[in-house]
Amino acid sequence: MxxxxxxxxxxxxxxxxxxxxxxxxxxxxxxxxxxxxxxxxxxxxxxxxxxxxxxxxxxxxxxxxxxxxxxxxxxxxxxxxxxxxxxxxxxxxxxxxxxRDDRVPRARAMVGSLRELGVPITWEQVARIAGDASLGRPHIATALVELGVVETVSDAFTAEWLGDGGRAYAEKYELDxxxxxxxxxxxxxxxxxxxxxxxxxxxxxxxxxxxxxxxxxxxxxxxxxxxxxxxxxxxxxxxxxxxxxxxxxxxxxxxxxxxxxxxxxxxxxxxxxxxxxxxxxxxxxxxxxxxx
CATH class of the missing domain: 3.20.20.140 (Metal-dependent hydrolases)
Structure with a gap:
């Protein structure tokens, strides 16, 4: 089984x-x-x-x-x-x-941080990737792959980019x-x-x-x-x-x-x-x- x-x-x-x-x-x-x-x-x-x-x-x-x-x-x-x-x-x-309601403001904050770091990412691109899904870091990571900034989604989850405490990381509401x-x-x-x-x-x-x-x-x-x-x-x-x-x-x-x-x-x-x-x-x- x-x-x-x-x-x-x-x-x-x-x-x-x-x-x-x-x-x-x-x-x-x-x-x-x-x-x-x-x-x-x-x-x-x-x-x-x-x-x-x-x-x-x-x-x-x-x-x-x-x-x-x-x-x-x-x-x-x-x-x-x-x-x-x-x-x-x-x-x-x-x-x-x-x-779930905190996901969109958080994602917008991360997109803003990435743009400040010189990444030509747009909110429209991330929204297209997410579609009707609950938007999260993997969608932003996928955008970074599309842009050639990182090779894989996993590569985006580092201190350099979207990993916890990373340069473009943003806190979100989470449960105890x-x-x-x-x-x-x-x-x-x-x-x-x-x-x-x-x-x-x-x-x-x-x-x-x-x-x-x-x-x-x-x-x-x-x-x-x-x-x-x-x-x-x-x-x-x-x-x-x-x-x-x-x-x-x-x-x-x-x-x-x-x-x-x-x-x-x-x-x-x-x-x-x-x-x-x-x-x-x-x-x-x-x-x-x-x-x-």
Whole structure:
């Protein structure tokens, strides 16, 4: 059973539409895929519709609805994966909207900073790249690639350009991770800390924070991820075992925006079953996900 619990669509900063993501996940031989766009559930309806249209496929695909939440702890950004929550729960919905609403002013500030640095980027260019998606740094990074300023999107996430604290970086509204856990739990969801030791992206929270987050109700840690080397994965597994946390794996797929394939890393079926057992806000679609 192949389970990928972290992917993105055009509802945030991926390049596949939600329907394309479903079709591509099926082609990749996945049994389960989670759609976890940044601070957004806008892609869920389209993904579910695509899943329903493909329900007679030879190998059924199960969708896990979710989101990747933007958080900040002691000045360090971190991402929280939230699964199978009630997307209509008012308090959590309002919190996600606050984060999303800050994306456009933040992006405009970064475009302004880049222009001051001599980059001939325009707001119109960035808006075209983003389309109807929740606008974010990857769209600006894509513009830098188009302009030949950097070779790849990943190259834009450095101190020289858009990395945390970089020359063109701008702060944004982000959730306190302890509050994020509370909100997700209140909406019946499950929380997993995304790529917590992805040091190539910038500063990461110290391991000492994991115990505090676990005490607050964190369910798991994303261990198997392209930005975690072998020794890092081994250390994270040990920490998770110490704290009684689940360990997941996923691709963090963004379509053509990043060079990673669906199913590049996967989650153990027993862990997936435990995630679905803990959730009460939503069910996997269309499978029961181990609830039986």
């Amino acid at each position: 192949r389970i990928d619990l972290h992917t993105h669509s055009t509802a945030s900063d991926g390049t596949d539409t939600p329907a394309e993501l479903i079709r591509n996940a099926a082609r990749a031989g996945l049994d389960v895929v989670a759609l976890t766009d940044h601070d957004s559930t806008r892609g869920h309806a389209e993904a579910i519709a695509a899943l329903t249209a493909a329900k007679d496929a030879a190998k059924p695909l199960t969708l896990v609805t979710g989101a990747e939440l933007s958080c900040r702890l002691d000045g360090v950004g971190l991402h929280m994966l939230a699964y199978l929550f009630d997307a209509a729960e008012p308090e959590f919905l309002a919190a996600r909207e606050l984060v 991770p302890f509050e994020a856990i509370r909100l997700v739990k209140a909406a019946g969801g499950v929380t997993v800390l995304a790529h917590p030791q992805a040091v190539k992206r910038g500063r990461v929270v110290p391991e000492s924070a994991f115990a505090k987050l676990a005490a607050a109700g964190l369910d798991g840690i994303e261990v198997d991820h392209m930005d975690h080397e072998g020794p890092t994965r081994a250390r994270l597994r040990a920490v998770a075992a110490e704290l009684g946390l689940l360990t997941t794996g996923s691709s963090d797929y963004h379509g053509s925006r990043k060079f990673v394939e669906l199913g590049a890393c996967t989650t153990d079926p027993e862990i997936y079953g435990e995630i679905t057992r803990r959730a009460s806000g939503a069910f996997p679609v269309p499978g029961s996900g181990g609830r039986g």
